[in-house]
Amino acid sequence: MRYVSLENITDDMVLAQNIKDEFGRVLLTKGSKLSPQKRDKLRNFDVYGVYIDDAWSADIFIEPVVDEMLAKNTINALKEMNLDAVSDCAAEIVDKLMGADDYIHDVETIKEYDENTFEHCMNVAITAVTLGIGLGYNYYRLKNLAVGALxxxxxxxxxxxxxxxxxxxxxxxxxxxxxxxPTYGYKLLTKDINAFSATREIVHQHHENWDGSGYPRGLKEDDIYELAMLTHVCDVFDALISKRSYKEAFSYHTAIEILKEGSDTMFRSEMVDAFFRYVPVYHKGSQVTLTNGEDALVYKNNRGDMLEPIIKLRNGTILDLRHSELEIIS
Ligand SMILES: [Fe+2]
Structure with missing residues (x-):
């Protein structure tokens, strides 16, 4: 299974999963072959890419850590602003991510309707918890982080x-x-006695920059709450790799470069380093280009060094980039 963006879809490709609209109605079924008409349908529903099955990707399997039901419940809880339900979903997200064999998760399936803020919040929470687990946070802290990130x-x-x-x-x-x-959010949560202070601080400080250039208060360095700092990195990364009404999605590689540039200005550099150690920045099954011009698929991520995943070349060769001269350039 591999991910193909809409512009790279060709007619003979076979869908690896059902494509649903935001109400869960199936638009196209798994196993069906794509055609120009079906591509138009995807475009009309603002689907930016799909998972397909082919020989190249036959041994790549992607199981989302956060299943469809949990994703739906979380989004509904956010839409209804039901803090108890958000908290329950946050706990479930932490449980699922802690129970995962490795820290690879598939966020693409919930990215199909990406204009929606709620899906963005969900992606940020998944990424933030993944990073928090990598940093060794305890359950209580992870749960606070998940609620705040959501x-x-x-x-x-x-x-x-x-x-x-x-x-x-x-x-x-x-x-x-x-x-x-951030201030509006903080005030909203101040009115709610059930909101934890960690949640309020994450909401209030998630746009503060390490060098004091952020907003709303221009907080600096260690005056910024750590969980807000962490959420900030995850928020920016997800915004970069997502398509928006005013911008195209950046490639993973470009988004990584932008995060690196933000070290010590936007973000605490240790947080960016940790991000690249623990968050699977190159999503499994996505296509990348190497320094020699060859195309490859992300085959498996290397925990501890997510910038150098194991890749699969067109000829079937599996290559661990940690032990290769080759690098990903886009
Ligand atoms: Fe924000």
């Missing part, structure tokens, strides 16, 4: 929809309103 953009609900959904650049005034969303 709710990090809750304040956007108070930003006018015309601004949130505006296609194209925001004016300075509009940008100033958007920059209030």
């Amino acid at each position: 709710l990090h953009d809750i304040g956007k609900q108070l930003v006018p929809i015309e601004i949130i959904s505006k296609k194209g650049r925001l004016t300075d005034e509009e940008m100033a309103v958007v920059r209030e969303h």
Whole structure:
């Protein structure tokens, strides 16, 4: 099974999974061959890519750690702003990620309707917990992290929809309103006696930068709450690799380079280093290009060094990039 973005889909490709719309209705069934009409259908439903089965990827299997039911429950809990339900889902996400054999998870399946903030929050939570597990956080801390990461953009609900959904650049005034969303979220949660202080701080501080250039308060270095700092890295990475109404998705490689550049300015450098150690930045089954120009599939991630995964070449050769001169360039 491998991931192919919409523009690279060809007609003979066979779908490896059902494609559903945001209400769970099946648009195209697993095993069906793609055609120009089916591609149009995918485009109309804003599906950016699909998993397909072919000989090249026949020995790559992707089981999402967070199954469809849990993803749906979490998104509903967020939509309804039901904090108890969000907390239950957060605990389940932590359980699933802690119980996983390795830290590889598939976030692409819940990325198909990516314009939606809720899916973004879910991806950020999965990534944040993965990083937290890598850093050795205990269960209690992981759960707090998951709740905060799920709710990090809750304040956007108070930003006018015309601004949130505006296609194209925001004016300075509009940008100033958007920059209030961490404060709006903090205030919203202050009213709720069930919200933990960790959650509030993550929500309030998830756009603060290590060098003090962030918002809303311009906090600096260790004045920034660690779990907010962690959520910030995960939030930025997911935003970079996602398509938005105003931008195309960056490749994993470009997103990685941008995070590296943000070391010591946007992010604490140790947090970025840890991100590359524990978070599978190159998603399993995705296609990459190597320094020699060859295409390869991400075959397996190397925990401890996610920047150098094990890859599979077109001719079937399996190569561990930790022991190769070759590097991923896009
Ligand atoms: Fe945000």
